[in-house]
Amino acid sequence: MAVNLSAPSALHPVAGVRIGVAEAGIRKANRKDLTVFLLEPGTAVAGVFTKNRFSAAPVQVCRAHLARGDIRAMVINTGNANAGTGEDGLARARATCAVAGGLLGVAPGQVLPFSTGVIMEPLPLDRIEAGLPAAIADARADHWLRAAEAIMTTDTLPKAFSRQLQVDGVTVTVTGISKGAGMIRPNMATMLGFLATDACIEAKLLPELALELAEGSFNRVTVDGDTSTNDSFIVAATSQAQHAAIASWDTPAGKAVKDAMLEVSRLLAQAIVRDGEGATKFITVRVEGGASAAECRLVAYAIAHSPLVKTAFFASDPNLGRILAAVGYAGIEDLDQTRIELHLDDVHVATKGGRNPAYREEDGQRVMKQSEITVRVGLGRGTAADQVWTCDFSHDYVTINADYRS
Amino acid sequence: MAVNLSAPSALHPVAGVRIGVAEAGIRKANRKDLTVFLLEPGTAVAGVFTKNRFSAAPVQVCRAHLARGDIRAMVINTGNANAGTGEDGLARARATCAVAGGLLGVAPGQVLPFSTGVIMEPLPLDRIEAGLPAAIADARADHWLRAAEAIMTTDTLPKAFSRQLQVDGVTVTVTGISKGAGMIRPNMATMLGFLATDACIEAKLLPELALELAEGSFNRVTVDGDTSTNDSFIVAATSQAQHAAIASWDTPAGKAVKDAMLEVSRLLAQAIVRDGEGATKFITVRVEGGASAAECRLVAYAIAHSPLVKTAFFASDPNLGRILAAVGYAGIEDLDQTRIELHLDDVHVATKGGRNPAYREEDGQRVMKQSEITVRVGLGRGTAADQVWTCDFSHDYVTINADYRS
Numbered sequence: 169m170a171v172n173l174s175a176p177s178a179l180h181p182v183a184g185v186r187i188g189v190a191e192a193g194i195r196k197a198n199r200k201d202l203t204v205f206l207l208e209p210g211t212a213v214a215g216v217f218t219k220n221r222f223s224a225a226p227v228q229v230c231r232a233h234l235a236r237g238d239i240r241a242m243v244i245n246t247g248n249a250n251a252g253t254g255e256d257g258l259a260r261a262r263a264t265c266a267v268a269g270g271l272l273g274v275a276p277g278q279v280l281p282f283s284t285g286v287i288m289e290p291l292p293l294d295r296i297e298a299g300l301p302a303a304i305a306d307a308r309a310d311h312w313l314r315a316a317e318a319i320m321t322t323d324t325l326p327k328a329f330s331r332q333l334q335v336d337g338v339t340v341t342v343t344g345i346s347k348g349a350g351m352i353r354p355n356m357a358t359m360l361g362f363l364a365t366d367a368c369i370e371a372k373l374l375p376e377l378a379l380e381l382a383e384g385s386f387n388r389v390t391v392d393g394d395t396s397t398n399d400s401f402i403v404a405a406t407s408q409a410q411h412a413a414i415a416s417w418d419t420p421a422g423k424a425v426k427d428a429m430l431e432v433s434r435l436l437a438q439a440i441v442r443d444g445e446g447a448t449k450f451i452t453v454r455v456e457g458g459a460s461a462a463e464c465r466l467v468a469y470a471i472a473h474s475p476l477v478k479t480a481f482f483a484s485d486p487n488l489g490r491i492l493a494a495v496g497y498a499g500i501e502d503l504d505q506t507r508i509e510l511h512l513d514d515v516h517v518a519t520k521g522g523r524n525p526a527y528r529e530e531d532g533q534r535v536m537k538q539s540e541i542t543v544r545v546g547l548g549r550g551t552a553a554d555q556v557w558t559c560d561f562s563h564d565y566v567t568i569n570a571d572y573r574s
Numbered sequence: 575m576a577v578n579l580s581a582p583s584a585l586h587p588v589a590g591v592r593i594g595v596a597e598a599g600i601r602k603a604n605r606k607d608l609t610v611f612l613l614e615p616g617t618a619v620a621g622v623f624t625k626n627r628f629s630a631a632p633v634q635v636c637r638a639h640l641a642r643g644d645i646r647a648m649v650i651n652t653g654n655a656n657a658g659t660g661e662d663g664l665a666r667a668r669a670t671c672a673v674a675g676g677l678l679g680v681a682p683g684q685v686l687p688f689s690t691g692v693i694m695e696p697l698p699l700d701r702i703e704a705g706l707p708a709a710i711a712d713a714r715a716d717h718w719l720r721a722a723e724a725i726m727t728t729d730t731l732p733k734a735f736s737r738q739l740q741v742d743g744v745t746v747t748v749t750g751i752s753k754g755a756g757m758i759r760p761n762m763a764t765m766l767g768f769l770a771t772d773a774c775i776e777a778k779l780l781p782e783l784a785l786e787l788a789e790g791s792f793n794r795v796t797v798d799g800d801t802s803t804n805d806s807f808i809v810a811a812t813s814q815a816q817h818a819a820i821a822s823w824d825t826p827a828g829k830a831v832k833d834a835m836l837e838v839s840r841l842l843a844q845a846i847v848r849d850g851e852g853a854t855k856f857i858t859v860r861v862e863g864g865a866s867a868a869e870c871r872l873v874a875y876a877i878a879h880s881p882l883v884k885t886a887f888f889a890s891d892p893n894l895g896r897i898l899a900a901v902g903y904a905g906i907e908d909l910d911q912t913r914i915e916l917h918l919d920d921v922h923v924a925t926k927g928g929r930n931p932a933y934r935e936e937d938g939q940r941v942m943k944q945s946e947i948t949v950r951v952g953l954g955r956g957t958a959a960d961q962v963w964t965c966d967f968s969h970d971y972v973t974i975n976a977d978y979r980s
Contacts, residue, residue, distance in 0.1 A: 221909035222902025222927070252898040254912065254928025287895020288929050397899050475881070475967075476975055483976030489693020492658040493803045496628025503627035506660065521628070522660025523694050561881075566969050569882055570889030 171450040171539050173442040176316060176328035180341045181309035183366040184208035184406025188306035189318040192299025194292055195247030195285060200318035202299045205242040206307050211406045212371035213239040214378035218399035224251035225261040226281040227398060233277050240274045244282040245296055246321050251397035252288035260291040267297050271304055284321055284360055284398050316345040319360055322568055323347050327439040331428045335421045336411040340367045342428045346436035361386055361401040361436055367425045368407040369414045378403040385433035389441045389557045390472050441557045446564030449481050450540050454555040457547040463500050464554035467545060470498035478561030486532030488517050495545060507548030513541060577856040577945055577965065579848035582722060582734035586747045587715035589772040590614035590812025594712035595724040598705025600698055601653030601691060606724035608705045611648040612713050617812045618777035619645040620784035624805035630657030631667040632687040633804060639683050646680040650688040650766065651702055652727050657803035658694035666697040673703050677710055690727055690766055690804050722751040725766055728974055729753050733845040737834045741827045742817040746773045748834045752842035767792055767807040767842055773831045774813040775820045784809040791839035795847045795963045796878050847963045852970030855887050856946050860961040863953040869906050870960035873951060876904035884967030892938030894923050901951060913954030919947060
């Protein structure tokens with residue numbers, strides 16, 4: 169039951185990108201579980217990956233291949249994360265690239281592998297090998313929705329967004345897909361996010377752009393605080409659109425393209441929260457008045473990860489002292505509780521660290537019943553601010569995660 | 575449904591300590607919700623308190639009063655935490671001490687106040703004032719069980735333990751009580767823990783002893799990772815036992831007394847986990863082979879707080895890759911995943927960061943079904959070790975916390 173999230177619509181193909189999907193039977197039969205992205209020569213690709221020190225084998229291989237550049241294909245499997253699999257897992261991730269490269273006539277190093285699913289199980293290489301020809305044969309430019317469906321695991325809806333804009337009189341497209349619903353506290357990107365544009369962007373701008381997009385989107389969402397082993401966010405610019413190459417973001421064209429890419433990235437990231445395991449509410453936690461953006465994030469994540477806060481949201485119970493408690497243990501050593509302000513949407517709940525005398529329980533109750541809620545905390549320490557997006561914590565989260573493998 | 579926890583039995587009174595309880599109607603009628611401890615002159619008292627920067631008013635008052643010394647009484651109320659209550663809350667906590675001091679003929683500064691319950695509601699001082707005479711009139715040496723019951727909130731069982739030992743041919747008693755079941759990630763002590771002994775201990779040893787006992791007990795348990803605003807752990811030594819005063823822990827008598835106090839502290843702390851909200855399993859997370867005890871704790875807490883790990887334990891599902899993922903995001907920047915070992919009790923699950931080839935799923939399944947489980951992680955970085963105790967994460971946790979105020 170996703171929160172205010174609909175099935176994708178109006179997905180525009182991106183010139184230079186073709187996508188194919190197959191049923192490889194990786195974990196279960198009759199499920200689309202293998203996806204390939206084929207990229208035209210000249211496509212610039214950059215990625216941002218999990219900071220989990222138990223990063224999965226495909227993440228390690230992606231990092232190495234991206235360092236060499238000239239990426240031509242991506243292979244994504246669900247049903248198995250190929251994480252916690254040691255040297256053998258690395259060999260299987262590399263073999264996936266070799267098999268795909270052989271079929272496509274490119275070097276193994278020009279292929280990026282991605283896996284998502286259960287941790288610590290051997291990747292069934294034989295099934296991927298058997299499924300790849302069908303996936304490649306299926307490749308078409310208008311298969312974005314099909315790919316968004318094929319990379320789902322516990323997601324209840326495919327996640328895909330698309331925007332078009334005009335640059336120098338030329339139509340530029342930005343389209344992306346993402347997946348993920350649990351083990352979500354991206355510290356680099358979500359489980360998996362792929363964003364492509366046909367905009368003509370100088371290749372050297374891509375790595376920093378990918379970071380900036382992740383910081384404004386996937387690195388600001390959390391479902392359960394569990395940073396996955398496989399988080400990967402990939403940005404590809406095919407440069408197929410016939411406008412003057414973007415060499416800087418400080419131009420009208422650069423700004424417009426980046427804004428569109430950020431918008432799609434943010435929609436993709438927020439979609440993961442909206443479809444968070446068991447989610448019934450979408451919550452924006454905004455922390456203002458900090459001495460630094462970093463300490464604002466610390467407080468925002470403490471609130472967004474607190475099981476007590478999240479269950480109160482699930483219950484629509486304005487037990488808002490729990491938010492103050494989370495502010496208190498977030499880790500700001502010299503926090504002065506007498507300067508803390510708390511708003512729930514437009515309701516001023518706490519002032520100077522205590523209950524606002526004008527606060528009425530029924531006002532808190534009214535906001536708590538909404539499906540979209542903004543928690544706003546003022547720290548009274550400076551002018552910095554930051555925000556994260558999260559969901560509530562429900563019975564269904566426990567059900568989903570207690571039954572995931574069965 | 576507490577995990578292997580029974581109702582207290584054989585609680586020995588501590589000479590120099592009397593306890594009284596009353597029904598003050600603080601939040602609900604017909605509930606024992608007000609407790610007083612009366613301490614004989616000469617009792618040394620020390621405390622360890624929450625590190626939450628939103629520490630409750632009574633915690634702030636306790637710190638101030640303990641700094642002055644010569645404590646003669648403690649007043650504990652449930653039903654209201656007097657936290658997030660600003661200056662008004664401080665005034666009410668001080669007024670509680672003034673009223674109790676007036677009734678007992680001691681100074682307000684010789685009284686310690688404690689509160690537990692809902693945050694950000696005004697403390698009903700009038701009801702505490704009205705209830706105190708009855709609580710004081712009720713004071714008796716053998717009321718430890720009654721006190722353990724009166725300080726309960728979402729606890730399903732009272733928590734109290736007692737030990738006796740011989741020092742110089744004299745019987746010495748150590749008895750304690752604790753409460754707490756949610757908002758438990760003590761970073762100082764649990765919600766509330768009170769430990770008393772009639773041992774004759776030099777007063778100057780108490781503050782450090784309280785810290786050491788907390789470090790070996792309350793500071794090693796977690797239920798949901800939410801550090802409360804009110805955590806308080808108090809150690810009182812009445813010196814009523816007629817043995818030579820303990821001036822150092824490096825003597826047989828000192829060691830024996832401290833061991834008994836640590837044992838009771840640990841039982842009280844573990845009882846909180848066993849009675850953790852919704853708990854069905856008691857889990858010891860031991861991390862070995864660290865470069866420091868601090869990094870072992872970091873990893874142990876990451877595992878103990880992971881909702882994914884905790885729901886897997888609830889489901890008895892050996893989805894043990896989730897433990898590796900938590901090790902990976904715990905925060906050790908230079909962690910080498912290829913050195914990680916994982917045991918579940920005697921079952922060797924992962925070796926060198928990957929699945930142990932000899933590991934069989936049915937062995938993991940067998941251990942996961944137990945009600946007491948030890949997770950043992952080897953980091954391969956040094957010789958330090960540490961451990962924490964936690965419980966699983968069940969439907970009932972969500973139910974309890976979604977309904978707590980209703």
